[in-house]
């Protein structure tokens with residue numbers, strides 16, 4: 539099976555196991571982006587380099603439909619890595635097939 543997961547030092551630091559998450563607005567269910575989640579644990583922040591095929595950038599994460607503010611940009615200090623800190627319960631996530639990656 540071919541997978542297009544990014545594999546780098548960040549992934550290795552988390553055990554080398556990744557899943558693809560389908561991230562959507564918890565309020566109105568609008569799809570936001572796909573996200574490569576490396577390693578175990580809950581999703582507290584989304585690193586910009588792991589957001590797949592999206593216009594999400596270094597600005598507030600706002601739902602394009604209901605305009606709810608879902609997260610704010612941060613730099614994850616441990617890795618000096620730009621990310622979006624998600625508000626608790628702001629988004630819903632479900633594991634999806636990596637074949638969705640182009």
Ligand SMILES: [Zn+2]
Pocket residue numbers: 563564565566567568601602603604605606
């Ligand atoms: Zn929404």
